[in-house]
Amino acid sequence: MEMEQGKIYYISFGGTQIIGRYIESDICNHCFNSELHYWAGHETFHRGKTWCVKHGIEEIRMASPAEKHALLKFEIEYETI
Numbered sequence: 001m002e003m004e005q006g007k008i009y010y011i012s013f014g015g016t017q018i019i020g021r022y023i024e025s026d027i028c029n030h031c032f033n034s035e036l037h038y039w040a041g042h043e044t045f046h047r048g049k050t051w052c053v054k055h056g057i058e059e060i061r062m063a064s065p066a067e068k069h070a071l072l073k074f075e076i077e078y079e080t081i
Contacts, residue, residue, distance in 0.1 A: 001060050003030070008063040008071055013056045015039065019067045020050070021075070029053055034080045036071050045074040 003009055003022045011018045011030070016039045020032030029051040037044045063071070075081045 008068045010063045012059045047080045
């Protein structure tokens with residue numbers, strides 16, 4: 001899947017889910033401006049340039065409206081947009 005800069009995507013791998021605003025990709029990683037990270041029942045928000053490895057991705061798609069809203073809530077609170 002070709003991702004577009006500034007769009008919000010859902011990525012899952014190894015029991016972890018990420019909802020992130022895409023910046024760019026390099027050989028090994030996808031980079032995001034901000035992201036919600038779900039793992040083991042915990043939700044954390046990361047801002048600034050974050051990344052996830054390309055290897056082992058099980059699903060990658062455009063985020064649903066509810067997923068976009070969840071990320072936007074944190075982006076507004078932490079003034080990243």
